[in-house]
Amino acid sequence: MKIKRIAHLGVAVNDLDSALKFFTGGLPLELTHTEDYQGMKIGFLPVGDSSIELLQDVSGSSAIRKFLDKNGEGIHHIAFEVDDIHQAVAELKEKGVRLLDETPREGAHGMTIAFIHPKAGPGILMELVQPTAEIHG
Ligand code: CMX
Numbered sequence: 001m002k003i004k005r006i007a008h009l010g011v012a013v014n015d016l017d018s019a020l021k022f023f024t025g026g027l028p029l030e031l032t033h034t035e036d037y038q039g040m041k042i043g044f045l046p047v048g049d050s051s052i053e054l055l056q057d058v059s060g061s062s063a064i065r066k067f068l069d070k071n072g073e074g075i076h077h078i079a080f081e082v083d084d085i086h087q088a089v090a091e092l093k094e095k096g097v098r099l100l101d102e103t104p105r106e107g108a109h110g111m112t113i114a115f116i117h118p119k120a121g122p123g124i125l126m127e128l129v130q131p132t133a134e135i136h137g
Contacts, residue, residue, distance in 0.1 A: 001088040003080045007111075007129045008044070008051040010077040012064045016041050016056040019073075023052065037108040038062060044109060053079070053108075077115075077125035085130040089114050106132075 013019040016034075020043065023029045029045040029052065036042075039059025045052045055076060057065040067076055082088040085104045092099060100115035107113030111129040118125040 001091045002083045004083060005081050006050045007079040007081040008053040009075060010053045010055055010079065010125075010127070011074065012068050012071075012076040013054050013056050013073050014068065016043050016054055019043075019054050019056075023054070033109060035108050040064060042108050077127050079113075079127040079129050082128050082130055085112050085114060085128055088128050092116065104128075104130075 011019070020031060023045055024031055029047065031043050031045055033044040034042065035044075036058070039057065039062035041056045041058050043054040043056075045054070055064050057068060059065075064076060089099065089102065089104055093102065098117040098120040100117050101113070104112045104114045107127075107129060110132055112132045113130075114128045116126040116128070120126075
């Protein structure tokens, strides 16, 4: 498995528009893409070769709702781009690393993704991604 870069840092926010006031009004970042995905509203802001991925719960039962209720806003996960996600998942399984996705699946922003359980390492949710479409970040 080769990890090529940090693709994005996922940040859980209560409200995307309010968060953007800071990220694009305070910090000089630009919102390049938004997407509705699995009960969330997601915004991507490129930072060099990586992105900040802002995640707002919309459905009331999305994957980040529980996180926000428990922790409030903050860094939710780190995403690593790998060269071959199927091989990466197979390699981690073989090493006994606890995965949330034993089979890679379609993620946001044109990525094939697989999550590693936060308790597999030092309490950080990590995601493996591989671009499957033109857009990525
Ligand atoms: N970072 C670090 N630790 C986390 C975490 C996070 N983002 N989310 C949950 N945890 C911890 C919890 O604090 C809890 O720890 P304790 O056992 O010490 O209390 C443990 O992991 C289990 O969490 P939980 O709240 O009991 O379980 P959940 O039902 O909330 O599930 C998780 C947690 C990670 C399995 C689930 O959120 C998940 O499957 N996430 C992957 C998908 C996802 O997060 N998608 C949103 C990002 C957008 C995208 O999909 O691209």
